[in-house]
Amino acid sequence: MGFSAVNTGNNLLFLMVSGLLAFMSVTGYVGMRNIKGLTPEVLPPAELFAGTAATFCLRLHNNKRHVTSFLIRLECPGGQGVTFPLIGCGASAEGKVALTFADRGHAAIDRITVSSPFPVNFFTRYWTFAADNRFVVFPHLLAGMTVGNDGETERQGNSIRQGRGQDGELERIAAYSGSEPLRMIHWKLSARSEDLQVKEFGSQAVPPLIIDLDGLPGRDLEQRISRAAWLVRRWVGLRPVGLRWGGRIIPAGTGRRHGMKLLTELALYGRD
Known part of the structure; x- marks a missing residue:
């Protein structure tokens, strides 16, 4: 259309081209202004197990004092994300996404993408933020038999x-x-x-349960770690639980904090 206006000297075409360029400039500025001034945040769950979907909280804060943001999508690596229709000035919005990590050990979400098709859904503008969300993925839980260190065997599902x-x-x-x-x-x-x-x-x-990682049934180390993680999750709130592998031992204890310590040790075993 621009070449046609130059070649023909048609003033109407010049006006149309000028109007379209002005429209693109204005919508481009409004679109970029719409996604600027936003701060994304990822909040991982307290417990995250390999191979199991876990609910992460995606939070977005609008730092702008006088401009509302519309049709904002917050997205993590892998395509999982949430869309917020409107975020007022100085307001925050939260959404939930289910993420799955295949392996145990250290994991991280290193970037978050904020995008929006506002205002005319012709272009989608995006802004990528570097993130430093590091967390520990616990081993996959594999149910099994509870074997006490005194020769007593408790079937799964029984309570003490x-x-x-x-x-x-x-x-x-x-x-x-x-x-x-x-x-x-x-x-x-x-x-x-x-x-x-x-x-x-x-x-x-109640006698403590000392989990001997090397003595658990399983075809390989990963399966034994998964069984040990299930035992910790199952019993640490009901009786003292300890962990032994190689020449190292963690004394038996109870409570959620102690259980998290044992699960973390299992998650990082051989991964440091």
Whole structure:
């Protein structure tokens, strides 16, 4: 059209070309302004296992003070992403995506792409941000039999009954029956009520489970690691669990933090 306007000297063609160029310039500026001033963020889940889809949170913050962003797509490597129809000035938006990592060990999301077809859906403009989201992928969980270190075998699905004791974790607050020692009385709660309240603890009489990585069944190391990870996830909240491999041992313990430590050790075994 531009060549035609020059060759023919037609003023109407000149006007049309000028209008189209002005339209492209304005929409290009508006489109780039639409995706500028945005800060993306990736929040990984607390637990991430190899071969299992995990939900990541994608968060996008609009740092612009007076401009709203429209039709913004936030995308991770691999094509998974979310689209936000509108993000107001100074506002944030969140979306969920399911990502799967095939192998255990260290993993990272090194870039995030922000794109938008706004305002006329003729061009899609994008902006790639460098990211430093590093996390640990735990081993794939492979269910199996629980073998105690005292020769006792527990079938999967069975639970261990923990009796009342004085050396375990706090389980509940109950009314004072007269048989509990005075040191078990919860004085603060008793002061707020008419009756004495006592603290009831679980018993640590359950024998610890020491997982011997080299002695677990499996056709290779990866399968044994997967079985060990399942054992940790299954029992660490119910009984003390430890880990042994080669000449190293991690003493038995309970609780979520201890379980994360054991799973991290398994995830990084042979990958450092």
